[in-house]
Amino acid sequence: MSACTLVSVSTVLGCHSCSRIDMFSKGTKRKFSDDGDEMLDESLAGAQVSSSYSLQRQSLLDMSLIKLQLCHMLVEPNLCRSVLIANTVRQIQEEMTHDGSWQVVTEAFCGGSQSPSERLVATEVLCRSREQDAEPKLFSVLSYEGCREEEVVADETLCSVSVSDTASNVCLSESARHCWERDELVDADRDDETCESSRLGPGDDEDDDDEDDDDEDEEVDIDEESPRDNPKTMGQVFGTFEIKNGTPGPDSALEELFSDVDASYYDLDTMLTGIQSAPKMGPYDLLDSLAPSHGPPSIGSPSSCRSDLNELDHIMEIIVGS
Amino acid sequence: MAKLVDQHDHHYCTADVISAVEFSQSGEFLATGDKGGRVVIFQREPQGEYNVYSTFQSHEPEFDYLKSLEIEEKINKIRWLPQLNSAHFLLTTNDKTIKLWKVSERDKRPEGYNLKDEEGRMKDISKITSLQVSPVLRPMDLLVEASLRRVFANAHAYHINSISINSDCETYLSADDLRINLWNLDITDRSFNIVDLKPENMEELSEVITVSEFHPHHCHLLAFSSSTGTTRLCDMRSRALCDQHAKLFEEAVDPANRSFFSEIVSSVSDVKFSHSGRYLLTRDYLSAKVWDLNMENKPVETYQVHDYLRSKLCTLYESDCIFDKFECAWNGTDSVIMTGAYNNFFRMFDRASRRDVTLEASREVCKRRAVLRPRRVCVGRKKRDSDISVDSLDFRKKILHTAWHPTDNIIAIAASNNLYIFQDRHSHHAGHHLEQDRPPQLQDAPAQ
Numbered sequence: 001m002s003a004c005t006l007v008s009v010s011t012v013l014g015c016h017s018c019s020r021i022d023m024f025s026k027g028t029k030r031k032f033s034d035d036g037d038e039m040l041d042e043s044l045a046g047a048q049v050s051s052s053y054s055l056q057r058q059s060l061l062d063m064s065l066i067k068l069q070l071c072h073m074l075v076e077p078n079l080c081r082s083v084l085i086a087n088t089v090r091q092i093q094e095e096m097t098h099d100g101s102w103q104v105v106t107e108a109f110c111g112g113s114q115s116p117s118e119r120l121v122a123t124e125v126l127c128r129s130r131e132q133d134a135e136p137k138l139f140s141v142l143s144y145e146g147c148r149e150e151e152v153v154a155d156e157t158l159c160s161v162s163v164s165d166t167a168s169n170v171c172l173s174e175s176a177r178h179c180w181e182r183d184e185l186v187d188a189d190r191d192d193e194t195c196e197s198s199r200l201g202p203g204d205d206e207d208d209d210d211e212d213d214d215d216e217d218e219e220v221d222i223d224e225e226s227p228r229d230n231p232k233t234m235g236q237v238f239g240t241f242e243i244k245n246g247t248p249g250p251d252s253a254l255e256e257l258f259s260d261v262d263a264s265y266y267d268l269d270t271m272l273t274g275i276q277s278a279p280k281m282g283p284y285d286l287l288d289s290l291a292p293s294h295g296p297p298s299i300g301s302p303s304s305c306r307s308d309l310n311e312l313d314h315i316m317e318i319i320v321g322s
Numbered sequence: 323m324a325k326l327v328d329q330h331d332h333h334y335c336t337a338d339v340i341s342a343v344e345f346s347q348s349g350e351f352l353a354t355g356d357k358g359g360r361v362v363i364f365q366r367e368p369q370g371e372y373n374v375y376s377t378f379q380s381h382e383p384e385f386d387y388l389k390s391l392e393i394e395e396k397i398n399k400i401r402w403l404p405q406l407n408s409a410h411f412l413l414t415t416n417d418k419t420i421k422l423w424k425v426s427e428r429d430k431r432p433e434g435y436n437l438k439d440e441e442g443r444m445k446d447i448s449k450i451t452s453l454q455v456s457p458v459l460r461p462m463d464l465l466v467e468a469s470l471r472r473v474f475a476n477a478h479a480y481h482i483n484s485i486s487i488n489s490d491c492e493t494y495l496s497a498d499d500l501r502i503n504l505w506n507l508d509i510t511d512r513s514f515n516i517v518d519l520k521p522e523n524m525e526e527l528s529e530v531i532t533v534s535e536f537h538p539h540h541c542h543l544l545a546f547s548s549s550t551g552t553t554r555l556c557d558m559r560s561r562a563l564c565d566q567h568a569k570l571f572e573e574a575v576d577p578a579n580r581s582f583f584s585e586i587v588s589s590v591s592d593v594k595f596s597h598s599g600r601y602l603l604t605r606d607y608l609s610a611k612v613w614d615l616n617m618e619n620k621p622v623e624t625y626q627v628h629d630y631l632r633s634k635l636c637t638l639y640e641s642d643c644i645f646d647k648f649e650c651a652w653n654g655t656d657s658v659i660m661t662g663a664y665n666n667f668f669r670m671f672d673r674a675s676r677r678d679v680t681l682e683a684s685r686e687v688c689k690r691r692a693v694l695r696p697r698r699v700c701v702g703r704k705k706r707d708s709d710i711s712v713d714s715l716d717f718r719k720k721i722l723h724t725a726w727h728p729t730d731n732i733i734a735i736a737a738s739n740n741l742y743i744f745q746d747r748h749s750h751h752a753g754h755h756l757e758q759d760r761p762p763q764l765q766d767a768p769a770q
């Protein structure tokens with residue numbers, strides 16, 4: 001991605017119907033996706049306004065969804081904040097539906113079997129965020145795997161941000177940086193403690209099994225959900241605040257206790273797969289291939305395969321329980 | 323626990339951050355609560371200074387095993403009961419549990435009884451021929467004790483944001499995001515639900531309760547405000563469940579000015595009845611409004627607290643600052659209102675003269691007995707050196723909690739872990755009247 005300056009988001013979003021020309025002096029140059037073809041019919045100025053506005057509306061939508069997803073699950077999240085963000089999302093969704101741009105989004109990504117208002121915003125947006133080149137992002141998402149950082153949406157007067165792929169290149173003015181960094185720090189700390197991260201990247205296959213059980217419980221399973229396959233409903237966002245009626249049975253209580261913990265961590269197979277360097281070869285195969293004769297192994301051999309062998313032995317002992 | 327650094331590079335814990343400030347009904351005491359669940363009570367000395375009177379641990383962190391979530395010990399609100407005898411009572415609450423504390427003094431202790439004689443020497447037991455039933459009281463150093471008298475628990479599924487004691491002094495309300503409950507101060511195992519905003523389907527939830535307060539004189543009237551910017555007045559006499567409001571105070575938003583942030587910015591963060599009971603003061607993100615209880619469709623006065631933030635809303639949304647909840651306060655005569663802002667600024671508005679002042683609460687500018695100088699925030703070029711540019715405002719430094727003495731011109735300002743108490747310098751001089759055509763000049767009184 002190349003560096004570019006951002007249009008003041010709040011100026012555009014603050015006045016819904018304005019279309020001031022001076023906004024363009026700091027406009028972004030972006031490639032439109034093919035879906036934006038209908039805009040070429042308008043005058044250039046009008047096109048730039050509406051596409052700029054819709055881009056920034058989109059970024060506000062994305063930001064809001066991220067905020068809803070990334071709850072600090074150590075303490076119960078603030079319901080008032082969640083409701084206000086959800087209302088903002090609904091507002092944007094409604095407007096996009098009226099514009100017709102919502103139709104475009106849903107047709108692009110789903111079979112069109114469900115009507116746009118039924119589809120959840122989370123699904124489309126988080127799908128789209130994986131396609132790197134389709135639409136450039138306008139705000140920063142700190143993926144907890146640390147793989148990719150994007151631009152930060154900012155007011156032109158408060159912050160100026162450059163786009164880069166590495167975390168260190170984001171420049172923010174003093175006050176905004178402190179705000180952002182402090183929140184980051186809190187986020188990072190809390191998410192470390194919850195031991196799972198909300199992933200925007202691909203590869204959530206192993207977590208798919210856990211979701212279906214939890215739908216009825218109305219628990220928020222932000223950690224292991226793959227949004228593609230099991231989008232989070234508004235009810236699930238607020239569902240964590242539900243008081244449970246009656247006494248839950250011991251099993252369901254335990255389930256809830258562990259519901260936000262990735263079960264795969266406790267899967268011995270997964271662990272072993274990680275440790276063994278050559279899963280296809282059994283430990284005894286390895287032993288056979290290494291030993292030139294069937295004589296006793298020499299003590300103190302510096303070979304690294306020896307240590308692997310010892311490790312494998314150790315693991316086998318654990319499995320077998322000898 | 324996160325370590326924070328203030329402007330002087332002093333380290334402090336998040337637990338020390340003050341989260342509630344409240345004067346007692348007479349103004350003799352000032353209570354503060356912090357994120358660590360502690361309460362500190364200050365008492366006004368005869369010379370006019372406030373000194374620490376008592377400190378106690380009100381709430382402890384808890385763990386909700388059903389939801390696998392922590393319940394914070396942070397004190398959300400403190401409310402004093404009117405004083406009936408020599409002891410003082412106050413209610414404190416965190417997100418889930420309300421507690422009634424009794425704070426009492428002891429300056430005598432019982433001594434002697436039967437084993438020691440008047441000089442404190444052990445008596446010879448074989449020589450005791452009579453028993454003394456009543457204890458002998460000896461003076462001791464003043465001891466202030468806080469004892470827990472009532473625990474009002476398990477009545478709120480959501481986070482408690484308000485408590486308010488009724489003028490009847492027997493009941494009080496507690497409000498969370500969706501419900502308001504009515505309690506009797508003596509009964510802990512039962513409360514009555516008087517407002518319930520919870521929808522059948524939580525997916526339809528679009529409005530939460532933000533603050534609630536009883537009317538100062540009419541024990542059947544209460545007000546509650548919401549995240550949609552409305553404030554409702556409810557009459558408990560008309561029906562048991564007060565979902566139907568008696569009055570709805572809401573100002574229509576000009577559609578031309580509507581933006582995606584309009585609703586968030588209109589969310590009411592504090593509601594206070596005037597001492598007279600005739601007006602309501604509401605605080606939303608950018609302004610403070612005075613409403614006449616007899617006029618619902620618009621406020622009688624609107625005060626812009628920091629309108630220069632209007633063009634920064636997106637950044638403030640991103641940093642979550644837009645969700646900060648500022649409190650507001652009336653002075654004793656309802657002629658001045660006060661509220662906090664960012665950069666450790668707080669503002670006062672004189673209702674009659676329409677003059678306002680911005681002041682800063684920070685160690686750098688607050689020397690003992692110094693008079694506070696007004697500050698100014700400028701959007702463009704600085705006109706004076708003392709001006710602060712909008713871009714250099716520190717949004718970490720927010721004055722969320724402020725309190726005004728019930729009768730005198732003394733205010734308490736909480737800035738992170740610091741408490742500032744300011745007094746009107748005129749109040750020290752007998753014979754000087756407070757000039758009504760100027761906002762009060764403030765000087766710093768030492769705070770602990």
